[in-house]
Structures are given as structure tokens and as C-alpha cells.
Amino acid sequence: MNNELIKRNNINISGKGVQPMVFAHGYGCDQNMWRYITPAFDRDYQIILFDHVGSGKSDQSAYDYEKYSSLKGYADDLIAICEGLNLQRVIYVGHSVSSMIGVLAAGKRPDLFENLVMIGPSPFYINDNGYFGGFTRQDIDELIETLESNYLGWSSFITPVIIGNSEKPEYSEELRNSFCNMNPEIAKHFARVTFLGDNREDLPKVSTPALIIQCHPDVIAPVQVGEYVHKQMPESRYELLDTSGHCPHLTAPEQVIHSIKMYLNN
């Protein structure tokens, strides 16, 4: 059972501590995103890294379009990982869409989680009746188009042939190793689920203490969105970093490490 789970989500366990810290990557890449963060927690925690099904080196064949048509499918996977590895008092660190996956999992199984750390969370990306999400429906369609160009453009005339070509394993290996390379159909599906999903109502249901890490400016999850999440989650703390972009764990890892450590030590 565990072996299957480990293979399905490409789970990697390290660290010298006892309390588990589970890191979940955001849309587009895989667990490699955490490479600048995890060394800082290696000594005091057990580090659990994994890839969402469909991303990175997870088991692509386990991608069930129906199950993953909402973030609940991913939240169930997260719960299964915690249960399968017998994790208790989990400190969950989720980036971007994985923040919401954490919200759903903690809402369903509060007993498993001690803290949530949410980097660049957004419960809904689309502007709606006074709610500011930062995007219009057309923007998301444009993203899907960009994805199509990069995954399904002329390269798609080549890649499926290469991937399916057992005579040339070196090519498929190279493609598989690329951090941000996903099966085009899965990439599009995951993009739709991520950017069109609305999880605003799930925020107040979470009683687990949470840290919200916000950058400015962040085009994907603007400050207003971070503040909204903070307001909706009674047990949350809000931390605005002095850096821009959506991936501070890559661009300003020392600030991210500092705020997580400060939060956990208090």
C-alpha cells in the first residue's frame, strides 16, 4: 500500500527530526521547487516531499480526470499520504494552488494538521461581484492558449513521437526530467481546475492555525487576495514579504525560511 502511494506521488522522505513537514508544490512545477527551503528544516523536522499526480515524476497513469476535476481529489491524496505514512501533527507548507489543497484537507481532517503555511494562496482567481481575484475569465483562456502553444504547438508534432519511441529512451528521459514538463492534456486540465476553481467558502471552515506568506507585487495572487484569505481564516497570521513575484521560495528563500521559523517558534 505504502509502496504504491510512494510511487504514485513520488514521495521522498528525509530530515533528522520527528515532527513531519509536508511540502506541496504549486501549479507548473514539482517538488524540486523546495530545494532552497528544506535544508533549513532538515535538522529539526522530518521532511516529506511529493509531486501531485500528473506533475513531476508522479505516476501519470494514476491521473483520473474525474477525480482531479476539483482540488478535492488532490486534498484526498494529501490525506492519504498523511495516513499512509502515519504522520501526526503535520506542518503543511503549500505553494499557490497547494495552499487551497491544504485548506480542503485540513477542513476535512483537522486532526492530522498542526499548522498550515500558505505561500501565495488564492481561493478564487477571477473577479466576481466585488471580490477581487485579479483575473477575468478571458485571462484564464489566454493562459490555456499559452499552454497550448508551449505544450501543443509545433513541439507536439515532435514530442508525442519522441515520448512514445522506445527506441530513443534518452529523449523521453530528458523530457521527464524537465521540472516543468507535464503531459499537455493534464497541464491544461490542471490549469483549468486551478484557475477556475472557487474555494472561498472553504476558508472559514478551517480551524488549523495558518501562516499566509504574501509577496508584493504578485500578479497571480495579489495583496488584496492574501488579505482576503487572512480575513476569512480566523486562526491565520499574515506576513507580507519584502519581495515580488509568485515564487518567493525560489527568489527570496531566506525570507520565506525566516518567516516560517519565526511562526513555528512562536
Add this chain to the structure above:
Amino acid sequence: MNTQPFLEDAEDLYQNAPFGYMSMREDGLIVNINGTLLDWLGYDRDEIVYQKSFQELLGMGGKIYFETHIMPLLKMQGEVSEINIELKTKESTKLPALINAMRILGRSGYQPVYRFSVLDITQRKLYELELKKAREKAEQTVQRLKQVNQELEQFAYTASHDLQAPLNTISGLMSLLEQNGHFPAGSEGAKYFFLIKSNAQRMKMMIKDLLEYSKIDGKETEFEEVSLNEVCGIALEMIENQVKENNATFIIPELPSIDGDKIQLVRLFQNLFGNAIKYRSEAEPVINVEFEDKGDQITVFVKDNGMGFEQKHAGQVFGFMKRLHTHDRIQGTGIGLSACKRILEIHGGTIGVKSEQGKGSDFYFTLPKNYEKAN
């Protein structure tokens, strides 16, 4: 002629290269841009340098893609290549571009920067769209053809199968008529009866061949390692009577094994062997099977000493229901050789013939040894 080394002026090359160049800081702020890219985007230098971030040159979709794919890749592996993205010009038109970028470690006093090369792919993009459309159309057509084919196969199978039953009844009734002596020999009735009977027989033969032909594509082919000697043996057993009646001699050497569908390969040899006897000459039929090993594939020859035909008809004999002789002269449906052709197509091989009137025919076909590898 001056052959001294031509020295490029680095600044001129940067500014006027037939390529866009740009450098940005880690936070995206553009710190340098070349004349070519400025020209493409329609901006003045001072509107961009230290004024705009790279993200500001992207549409919303591009911005998300930048944050979720390009930036993480740049941070983690220090470079990206062949990213297809649209840049926004000052006039808000879109410039389809292909981008490569790499990190340049900070020189003293400078932060690390990312250098971008930008290729205008407006025309390539149009071409790509055409290709995409063409591919989608082709996929749809293939899908439709597959369905039509399936329906036709089903139709051919059902029609020929269902026609068999009433025809069998007719044949049975005719036997009864014959046994009961309803048509005295030499009478007009006997003449008509003979014509009806021979036509019914011909129809029976046609239906049998049609049914066999429709079975080739009708069921899933099962590829396995097949000994061609075994296949020839079974084929000969199936035409045993024909062989005996004509006192035919078959000379078959030791043949290799190949990947194939055994039932179909038996049918292939059965048809070729059967034809070699059916279209015999005065001489007793002698059929020589030979083969050549050509590495990945083999060529098999079935040579006879039969009546042969003019080489100009060689293309015609494999046509569906095409015949060189009338049914009255030599019975047949014109389905056997087209079935052979279809079987070879399924096996990734080809078939051909060399013939000369009065001197026999030499049918040859190729078969890949390893079907998977060949396809």
C-alpha cells in the same frame, strides 16, 4: 580580395542583430534591450530600460505562464529554451516570439541578470496554426474513415453471411429437382436448369470468397512467431484434392519464421498455391518456393510453370474482383489475389508479380521479420 579577419563591432552587433536581445534583473526589471527588439515592440529605449519589467510586456496568460513556468525554471536550472510566448507591443498588438534565456552571474556592482534572446515567429506561428488545423482535420478524417470502414466490413460480412443461407436452400432444392428427374436430358428445361445451377455455384463461390475477404479485416490480427514451413504445409493440406488431381509438385526449401497472423498467412499461401495450379499450362504443375533474406525483411517467391500472362496486366491482377479470364473459361471471383495484397498490407509487406504469357508466373512478396520494429 581582402581576406583579413572581419572584426564585428560588439555594440553594433548587439543593437542591430537580426534578433531581439534583452536583459532583466531577478525581479523582472529590464536593464538593457537592443535596438531590434525596441523596433519590434515600438518603444523608445527610455520607455523600457529601468522603467518596465519583462512581465509588463506580457498578456495576462503570459504573466501566469511566466510566474508558474519560466521564472521557476530560470531559478532552478538557470536557463530556459524555446518558450513560445506573445509579447505586447506599445500599440497593444501581439508579437509571437520564441524565447531563450540564461542567467549571467553578477559582475561586481551588479545583480545577476537574465539574458533573453527573442525571435520573431509571426510567420512560423501562422504556419503552425495551419499545421495544427490540418492535423486536426486529418485526425477527424481518419476517425470518420475508420468508422466507415468498420461499417463496410460489418456490412460485407453480414451480407455475405446472410446470403449464404437462402442460397444453400436453393442449392438443396435444385439437387432435389435433379434427383427427381424433372428435366429430361436434352430438353430445353435441362438446358435452363444447367445454367441456373452453374450460376448458383458461381454465386456460392463468390459469397464464400467475399466472406473470407471480409474476415481479413473483420477480426483483430494476432501476431505471433510463425514458421513459414508450417504455414505452407497447412496451405497444401487445404488444397490437397487440387494438388492430387493435377499431379502438382511443390518444391519448398527451409523457410524462416516471421512475426505474423498464422491464419492470414495460411490464406496467403493457399491462394498463391491454388492459383499456380488453377492457371496451369499443359505441363504438370511444378511450383518452386524460394526466399531471400534481406536483413530486416524477407522476400518469398512462388514460381510456377503455368500459363502466365502478359506483364502489362501485372498491376490489374491484384485489383478487387479483377480477372484476366472469364468465369466460363476458368472459374474464379477475382478476390483471392486482392485478399493476398490486403494480408500483406496488414503485415507491413508488399506483393508483386513477374509473368510472361506461356512461360509461367513468378509471384513475390516481402514480409518484415519483426513487425513491431518495422512499424
